Amino acid sequence: MKSEILYPGAFPMVRVELTAGETIKAESGAMVASSPTIDVESKMEGGFLGALSRKFLTGEKFFFQTLRASRGPGEVLLAPTVPGEIVTLELDGVNEYMVQKDGFLAGAETIKLESQMQSLSRGLLGGEGFFILKVSGKGTLLLNSFGAIHKIELKPDQEYIVDNSHLVAWSGTTSYNIERAASGWVASFTSGEGFVCRFRGPGVVYIQSRNPGGFGAWVRQFIPVSE
């Protein structure tokens, strides 16, 4: 799997080159165009129950697409639904990433996707829901975001605070606690931040420069209400 990000910025697309017989997984609906040698299959990663649990628990799409270069080498163009950057990660087999539910775009067939249940406080207040995707294995992983993607590198024991709705992915070696943004409850919410995540290194945290929920709320005020 060789990938190249075209038109980097708000409206990127990924070109993935596949050798004969190679397959990749992609978010369902992600394929834009492909060579005629590529077959699209729908595959329920982790079996039917796994797919079902992912659908209901993480809100991820029920099916992932499998794109297979079954009739010789070819290329596929992939794009996410929302405007925003795409980032490529090379998983080395040791590093694991937690990805919030809409962050996964595509990955090599060798990477493994699992739904993981978060602890109650993280699920309730973390802003990613109770279930997140755990991505492990070895190979290329493509993440997409809403807005630009920003990488925060944390040295051992280094801390960083992130607004929970801006999280895209974080490595498994980091840990985080949910905290109020300000010292008082009222100030936490009037400051517009509510809850934040205090990350602790070592590891990497990917954040998105826009907040999908906030954007939705902003758009809503312009939608005419019937009645």
Added chain:
Amino acid sequence: MMSPNALCFGEDLPATGLPCHVEISPTGLTVRFEEQSPALGELSLPFSAVSVSAGGLDHDQLVVRWGLAPHVHTLYLKDPSLIRSFRSAAPPELTKHLDETAATVRRTRSRNRAVWAFLLAVIGGLVLLLWFSTDVLVGWAVDRIPLDWEQRLGQSAYQDFLLQQTVMKEGPSVAAVQEISQRLIEHLADNPYTFEISVVKNDVVNAFALPGGYVVVFTGLLEKAKSGEEVAGVLSHEFNHVLQRHGLERIVRQLGVVAVLGILLGDQQGLAGVMKQIGVELFSLKFGRAQETEADVTGLRLLYRAHIDPAGMVTFFERLSEQEQGRVEWLSSHPMSAVRAERLKKEIGSLPTTVPEPFTFQWRTVQESASAPARR
């Protein structure tokens, strides 16, 4: 080089960690780095030079730390078998600390599991409780709706309805319906309602009661009925819908748990708002089968008390059942008329026989006036 099984972190290393291969020996660990970082090459760390802790998102990774600030390095081990062999090889003072950490992790995990289990149990319990207690809850809520609310609701719907209809003001049919109603109402046990009954010129073979005691009888019913006793049976049934507050029960059921909770919290204002909206839909309210049966049985007892021949109720249902051939009972909300007639016959058998007192009107005159063109 063997495949990496750990990540090494440090000030001079990338934030994603440097993949490395860790081997455990009886005296310590050997860390081998990949070719691209030859400066590090191979490291031998005796157990005496390291400290350990738990780390990572779920505190399930073993963190090995060595060196002095600012040259501290940490290794993150994730592979369970590697962690096990580390723990068995390491000296007790290191593992003792690890045991505590492991215990903490286990505690956190089991606490999380317990919290989840508790939460699921509570949610499941609530769902079950709601499922089985709807009847109780609805009944409880209905009991708390004040009479004047009910009357106001019924009255506005009743008046709206009559405005669009031709109401019979006088004549033998109106007098007959009044007489029948009077007989029944006199024999109602603790009746808080003031019944208002109107005869409406319409060919529909029906009568209906709105919450609060507003009853409409269509002339079609009077034309189809063979006697005053048959009409009395229908009216007695409708009166009992009102007395048992069946309409309110249906409304509360339709509004759902939110309304019930609203009533529980004493928010009758809010309920009135919602009721105003659904007052329009009052006419499309269908009583449930249980409610119909209840109204039948209590209606029959009322006929007894009023000394009206209950056979009229039965014959009326039997006549209706002739038109209903082919309907399947459990599909319909009204118990099928034949079944109702059977049930009523059985009920009559269990009651003592009384001598019925006939009505004063001539049924033929009533029917003639009912089928005559309306005079407004």
